[in-house]
Amino acid sequence: xxxxxxxxxxxxxxxxxxGRRCCLCxxxxxxxxxKHGQIAHLDQNPENNSFDNLAFFxxxxxxxxxxxxxxxKGLTIAEVKDYRxxxxxxxxARRRAVREDLVTASAARHELAAAKPRxxxxxxxxxxxxxxxxxxxxxxxxxVEVPLGRSEEEVKKTLERAAxxxxxxxxxxxxxxxxxxxxxxxxxIYTAGRxxxxxxxxxxxxxKEAQTGIAVDVARAYFAPQATLCPGDExxxxxxxxxxxxxxxxxxDWTEENIVLRVERRTPxxxxxxxxxALTPDRLFIRYLVQVTNGKRDVKGWVHDWDVKPVxx
Ligand SMILES: [Zn+2]
Numbered sequence: 444x445x446x447x448x449x450x451x452x453x454x455x456x457x458x459x460x461x462g463r464r465c466c467l468c469x470x471x472x473x474x475x476x477x478k479h480g481q482i483a484h485l486d487q488n489p490e491n492n493s494f495d496n497l498a499f500f501x502x503x504x505x506x507x508x509x510x511x512x513x514x515x516k517g518l519t520i521a522e523v524k525d526y527r528x529x530x531x532x533x534x535x536a537r538r539r540a541v542r543e544d545l546v547t548a549s550a551a552r553h554e555l556a557a558a559k560p561r562x563x564x565x566x567x568x569x570x571x572x573x574x575x576x577x578x579x580x581x582x583x584x585x586x587v588e589v590p591l592g593r594s595e596e597e598v599k600k601t602l603e604r605a606a607x608x609x610x611x612x613x614x615x616x617x618x619x620x621x622x623x624x625x626x627x628x629x630x631x632i633y634t635a636g637r638x639x640x641x642x643x644x645x646x647x648x649x650x651k652e653a654q655t656g657i658a659v660d661v662a663r664a665y666f667a668p669q670a671t672l673c674p675g676d677e678x679x680x681x682x683x684x685x686x687x688x689x690x691x692x693x694x695x696d697w698t699e700e701n702i703v704l705r706v707e708r709r710t711p712x713x714x715x716x717x718x719x720x721a722l723t724p725d726r727l728f729i730r731y732l733v734q735v736t737n738g739k740r741d742v743k744g745w746v747h748d749w750d751v752k753p754v755x756x
Contacts, residue, residue: 461530462534463480465480465499466498466499467501469530470525470529478502479502480501480504483499485524498527545644546603548656552607555600563597565590566622570586576615582616583618584618585605585619587620588625589665595666603659605620616650619646622635622636623635633662636659637660640656672751675713676713677711679752688746690706690744694732703742704737704742704744711736712746714731715743718745733746
């Protein structure tokens with residue numbers, strides 16, 4: 444069938460907005476892959492080149508749609524337009540997410556250096572890097588532990604820092620850092636977040652030589668509260684190895700002048716009060732007022748929930 448071609452500008456817009464994804468593959472099969480395909484006129488009128496009348500179809504779906512004698516059989520225009528619009532919205536959201544999270548490695552390094560004094564970004568590798576190299580392209584995946592109690596920004600910077608430092612030592616073409624909450628064996632889905640250091644921040648784009656970006660995903664699971672203790676419970680104060688716990692007279696401030704006592708790891712404590720505060724819909728802060736015995740004196744002070752554990756057994 445001879446057809447008038449779609450004006451160049453409209454054609455480009457359809458190809459760009461659809462990202463060459465077929466809206467029927469997407470809508471009917473949840474298939475989000477890019478396809479070889481063509482632009483179809485949804486009302487089957489080749490003169491109608493309005494953007495709303497056009498959609499990118501893979502070749503099989505294009506043939507199937509074009510060969511139908513009337514709209515009464517199979518898919519309706521309204522259905523196809525719905526799938527197409529869902530695809531456009533989905534793609535737009537994904538593109539925004541990547542744009543927001545993607546930075547170049549050098550920008551990340553600069554930002555990190557500037558943020559160092561105020562952000563907590565330490566991490567602990569859980570095991571040696573796993574090698575996923577092929578065809579001369581070196582790809583590594585590393586699992587790290589991210590301490591609890593960090594803000595979303597800190598988790599993001601922690602993962603960026605891990606990616607930059609590990610990449611400096613191992614010089615891979617692509618690196619995936621998977622962040623886990625403490626206590627997680629780091630073998631399942633990441634529970635703190637993920638950083639990908641690769642061209643465009645995409646693992647699949649790994650190549651020998653290309654400009655490199657870091658894309659970071661912070662996992663909502665990281666902000667799930669720990670098992671909670673109740674007033675009256677016996678507990679122990681258990682910071683990360685080597686750490687101490689500061690008891691504060693204020694429930695939201697741990698600056699030096701408010702510290703009433705600094706205690707060692709594994710100090711027994713009694714829970715007096717629990718305070719919960721949702722700082723964002725995803726993030727619940729829990730703090731405890733605890734009492735510890737210091738010599739012959741009972742001392743009360745506020746501690747972060749991640750430093751308090753129930754007495755085992
Ligand atoms: Zn298709």
